[in-house]
Amino acid sequence: MHLLKTIEDHVLTNPEAIAFVSNGDQISYKDLWEKSDNISASIIQMSLKDSSPILVYGHMETEMIVCFLASVKSGHPYIPIDISIPIDRVTKIIESSKAELILNVSKLPISINNNVQVYEVNEIEKLYLNNNVVSDSWVKDDENFYIIYTSGSTGNPKGVQISANNLQSFVDWMLKDYPINEKLVFINQAPFSFDLSVMDIYPALASGGTIFAITKDMIAKPKFLFESLRVSKAQVWTSTPSFIQMCLMDPSFTQELLPEIRVFLFCGEILSPSICYQLRERFPSARIFNTYGPTEATVAVTGIEVTDALLKSYQVLPIGLPKNDTKIVLLDGDKSVEDGEKGEIIIVGPSVSKGYLGQKEMTEKAFFEYEGEPAYRTGDAGFINNNTLFYKGRMDYQIKLHGYRIEIEDIEHQILKTSYVKATVVIPITQNEKVEYIMAAIVPTEHPFEKEFQLSAAIKKELGEILPAYMIPRKFIYCDELPMTPNGKVDRKLIKEKVLV
Numbered sequence: 001m002h003l004l005k006t007i008e009d010h011v012l013t014n015p016e017a018i019a020f021v022s023n024g025d026q027i028s029y030k031d032l033w034e035k036s037d038n039i040s041a042s043i044i045q046m047s048l049k050d051s052s053p054i055l056v057y058g059h060m061e062t063e064m065i066v067c068f069l070a071s072v073k074s075g076h077p078y079i080p081i082d083i084s085i086p087i088d089r090v091t092k093i094i095e096s097s098k099a100e101l102i103l104n105v106s107k108l109p110i111s112i113n114n115n116v117q118v119y120e121v122n123e124i125e126k127l128y129l130n131n132n133v134v135s136d137s138w139v140k141d142d143e144n145f146y147i148i149y150t151s152g153s154t155g156n157p158k159g160v161q162i163s164a165n166n167l168q169s170f171v172d173w174m175l176k177d178y179p180i181n182e183k184l185v186f187i188n189q190a191p192f193s194f195d196l197s198v199m200d201i202y203p204a205l206a207s208g209g210t211i212f213a214i215t216k217d218m219i220a221k222p223k224f225l226f227e228s229l230r231v232s233k234a235q236v237w238t239s240t241p242s243f244i245q246m247c248l249m250d251p252s253f254t255q256e257l258l259p260e261i262r263v264f265l266f267c268g269e270i271l272s273p274s275i276c277y278q279l280r281e282r283f284p285s286a287r288i289f290n291t292y293g294p295t296e297a298t299v300a301v302t303g304i305e306v307t308d309a310l311l312k313s314y315q316v317l318p319i320g321l322p323k324n325d326t327k328i329v330l331l332d333g334d335k336s337v338e339d340g341e342k343g344e345i346i347i348v349g350p351s352v353s354k355g356y357l358g359q360k361e362m363t364e365k366a367f368f369e370y371e372g373e374p375a376y377r378t379g380d381a382g383f384i385n386n387n388t389l390f391y392k393g394r395m396d397y398q399i400k401l402h403g404y405r406i407e408i409e410d411i412e413h414q415i416l417k418t419s420y421v422k423a424t425v426v427i428p429i430t431q432n433e434k435v436e437y438i439m440a441a442i443v444p445t446e447h448p449f450e451k452e453f454q455l456s457a458a459i460k461k462e463l464g465e466i467l468p469a470y471m472i473p474r475k476f477i478y479c480d481e482l483p484m485t486p487n488g489k490v491d492r493k494l495i496k497e498k499v500l501v
Contacts, residue, residue, distance in 0.1 A: 003168055003206055004072070004138055008033065010208040017183070019205060020062050021232075022213035027062040029208075032069065035125060039070035039103070042127040044137060046101065046117070048076065053097045053147055053159075053357075055116075056192075057081045057090075058105030060213040063121045064192055065201065067103045068146070072164075075137045077144035079159070080192035083108060084216070088466045092156055093149050097357060140164050147357055148195045148295050151398075151406045151471065155413030159357035160195075160295045167202060169351040170298040173323040174203040177303065178289060180263055181207040184235040189214045189243050195295045196268050196403055200238040209236075219243075226252060235260050237286075240268040240403035241275055248275065254282040267291040267300050268403030270391065270434045271317055276306045292319035292391060295405065296366065296376045298351040301326050302389055316433070318388040325349050328389055329370065330382060337383075342392055345382040348375040392433070399428045401435045404470050408438075411471055415440060418462040420447045420455060423482055425490045426473060427499065440473040441495050443481060452478055475499075 007029075010017065015030035027035075043054070054076050056067040064080070071078035079097060081090055083106050093099075094114045102118045104110055110118055139145050145164045152158040175181040186204040188211045190196035204211045212232045218225040225247075237244070237258075244266070247253045255261070261283055271290045279288055293300035304310070304320030311317075322328045329336065330343030337343035352374040355363030366377050381392040394400075397408040408426045415424045423443040428435045442459070449455045456476040463472045477499065483491040 003164070003171055003202065004069075004135070006206050007069075010205070014208060017208060018210045020065050020211045020213070022060045022062050023215055023217070025062050027066070032062075032066060035063075035066045036069035036073060037133050038125045039067060039121070040073035040133045040137075042124045043070060043074035043076065043101070044133070045127070048100050051076060051143060052101070053077045053079050053099050053144070055079045055081050055090075055094065055097075055099050055102040056105060057083070057102055057110060059083050059191065060188065060215045061105045063105040065205075065211070067105060067121060068192075068201075070103075072139040072145055073133050073137065075139055075143075077139060077147050077161070079147045079149065080197075082191040082193040084191065085193060085468055086464070086466055087111065089157060089468070093159070096149075096156065097147065097159055142354070144357075146198075148193065150295055151404075151410045152362075155410055158359055158362060161354050161357050162195075162298055163354065166298045166351045166353060167198070169323075169325060169349070170198070170300070171202045171206050173325070173351075174199070175207055177323065178203075178263065178265070179287065180209075180236050180265075183208040183210075184262070185210045185212055185233050185260070186236040187212055187214060187229075187232065187234045187238060189239040190268075190403065191216075194268075194404065195299050196238065196240065198299045199265060199267060199291075200236070204236075222250065226250065226257065230257055232258070233260055234258055236263045236265065237261060238265045238267075241266050241271045242269060242402045244279070245275055248278050248282075255285070258283070261286050264288045265291060267293065269400045270432075271306070272432065272434070273311055273315065273317060276311055276317070280308065280311075290317055290319060292389070293347070294376070294378050294380070296353045296378075297326075297347045297349075298353070301347050301349070301351060302328065304388065316390065318385075318390050319382075320389060321387070322347075322349075322389070323351075326351065327370075327373075328382075328384075329375075330384060339384050342381050342383045344395055345378045345380045345389070345391075346370065346375055347378060348373050350374070352376045393430075399435045399438075401428070401438060402470060404468075406438075406471055411438065411440070411467070411473070414463060414467050414471075415442070415459070415473075417466065418459050420444050420459055425482055425492055425495060427492060427496045429475075429496070429499070437474040438471075439475040439477065439499060441477050441479060441482060441499075444478055452476070 011029045011033040019032045054071045147159045149157040186200040188200045288306040291300040291303040302320040326349030329346040348370045411426045
């Protein structure tokens with residue numbers, strides 16, 4: 001594969017260059033390559049089923065990247081699993097993916113009942129030392145490179161398959177159209193189980209750059225975060241708008257803190273003009289880019305530079321132009337819409353996934369061929385003005401919250417599993433077309449609690465065992481029954497109106 005060969009070239013030409021830094025730990029390109037070779041050799045000796053995915057469990061340790069490369073070098077895609085994901089959900093991912101191997105980077109014990117092998121990363125690395133893995137075994141072409149699990153409407157996560165070709169198309173575009181290909185230092189804010197992380201991992205490695213991780217411990221302690229940023233020498237910032245908004249709340253988040261910063265890249269949710277105005281004021285020499293794309297089309301497929309002229313022209317920022325090998329089509333049903341009219345955003349091109357792992361029916365609903373090329377129905381509404389794409393929100397019950405894509409029905413399904421809930425409906429609360437938080441309206445069962453906050457705490461505690469924290473509603477309201485529409489459906493609009501009164 002071209003991407004792996006490119007990384008190998010950096011190993012040969014600049015072996016001591018630092019590839020990844022996390023919490024004071026770092027790894028060179030040489031060590032990254034050699035360690036991943038050793039683990040890859042061990043995986044090959046295990047004789048796993050062809051193309052069987054490998055779960056890599058951890059947070060942002062340097063060994064996570066090692067294990068990603070080891071997996072694909074041995075001919076297997078990897079599934080990144082962050083330690084914040086509840087074990088119940090991890091079990092569902094194992095069942096869905098039919099994974100036979102977990103590489104545990106976290107140093108935390110994993111209690112899994114499935115018939116799956118679990119290896120500590122240091123343990124598996126020592127099984128077959130000094131084994132060179134030939135490139136013939138590498139993942140290539142249409143074979144899966146990684147699988148990212150997202151929220152699913154049935155209560156089960158769904159695995160988006162991203163091939164070597166999909167990833168290559170994305171990386172080629174990033175290095176061609178953005179000023180990030182000069183061995184720069186990239187900020188990595190997104191956990192690896194969130195596909196925004198791919199926007200910094202592989203452009204950085206493909207260009208011989210350095211990835212600097214912002215861990216959950218740093219984010220939890222702002223003083224620690226800002227001290228880390230100060231020493232990072234970061235030149236490329238990749239994050240959700242929500243994360244940069246949090247940083248901007250501190251007046252010390254300026255060019256003085258990050259004197260070498262050149263580029264801000266945003267993806268995952270709506271980028272507001274107010275954030276850009278603040279960045280232009282505090283980082284006058286840096287360039288800002290707004291990008292858009294779903295996991296199913298490999299991170300992002302459109303982008304635009306946010307200049308002063310653009311900010312003066314639009315109150316809602318556009319999400320840009322498609323990359324050169326991709327088409328954006330707007331459909332109303334099966335018919336194309338005129339410029340300026342709203343339609344569903346359809347992505348057509350080589351970065352579109354082959355579909356959801358083991359989910360044939362779900363894949364056939366979302367993926368199809370358009371004029372002989374792979375295409376994906378995003379469920380996002382948009383319109384085109386002056387050849388530029390604008391985002392107009394979701395067309396269904398799928399939302400984006402702080403960059404994470406969430407199925408509303410998934411959360412409802414999980415809330416109904418808890419002990420004190422008879423019926424529920426989950427409502428996204430939006431402001432300026434951006435989801436600020438999620439709220440659950442609940443018809444409770446009989447319960448022993450005197451106060452509503454006690455009931456909410458009990459429900460949240462149970463949800464914490466089965467859902468990631470970002471999927472747990474911030475607010476709960478209680479009612480005797482859920483209002484219905486004349487068609488016999490829950491009246492979500494009426495519930496939302498009552499909440500916002």
